[in-house]
Amino acid sequence: MKRLHRSILAAVVLVGSAWALAQGALSWGIRGAVPVPETHPAPEWPRVEESATRRARDYPMQPPTIPHKIDNYQVDLNAHKCMSCHSRRRVEESGAPMVSVTHYMDRDGNFLAEVSPRRYFCTQCHVVQHLARPPVDNDFKDVGALITEAADRP
């Protein structure tokens, strides 16, 4: 009897999902409604935010986003284009925010004169923002909103 139940359930699920697929009701995700063997048309290339104003962080530990274009910025052994504005020595002239003091610390908490090698490659954590609609909805709430909500709850 139990086996029969299971087979019926499996059949229902199978037929149900086949129907859903046929209707296109299932989400295709970011890829869009293009069958796997076919080539997806390239989406439009979104523009990069170029506001040069600071953006609020969603949580205290969030690496701040880069509010400007960084096309062809050279960051290698020879030159560090980002640090030509954001380093300790350069902020006075550039007016850019200095990278935080943690970037001058090694992993044991010792302070270094120059930016720590483990923090050298900015785009490991900091990214530009594209002026594009998010492909997936996001209902993230920052911790402040959560606290307010909790306080409002009876």
Place this chain on the structure above:
Amino acid sequence: MSGSHETGWRGWLRRGWRILRRPARHWSLGFLTVGGFVAGIVFWGGFNTAVELTNTETFCIGCHEMRDNVYQELRRTVHYSNRSGVRATCPDCHVPHDWTDKIARKMQASKELWGKIFGSIDTREKFLAKRRELAEHEWARLKANDSLECRNCHDFRYMDYTQQSPRARERHSTALASGEKTCIDCHKGIAHELPDMAGVEGF
């Protein structure tokens, strides 16, 4: 004062001078004038054509030193490929456009012939080792002429701040406008990769 007994280079010089001073015996004044005029056009035109021929990108990347290093780097930048299709070729930035300055630069470039003959940057390693020195020459040249080759296209007088990003607007309306800075002060490495920038102002 016959020249038959004169010998050596002084004799030659004196004889040459006498020929130049003597009126023409066989050729008419008209022929000499018109002929000189035509010859002038041919020589002058030929000279300028030859100079212009060396002032093309095809000529520059005819040597592997330029083709395999700096040219490849340029191809990844906005000065090669961009939305409107206007691009800069090597001489647009590296050779002055005015004739006098151009000829002066071309005379300097004879040093580059020397370098080519003796292979001073004929391998990638040699080029990388010399990149800082070569870059410094270009920075110094652009600093000295107030980034003239940049300004041949990017004329400050026609910059529309409202079309610029906030960062660019701020810099261009202050330091550049007052003449305190010139293009190359901030825009190093826009068309080629930077060398080791240790100790360079602004890095």
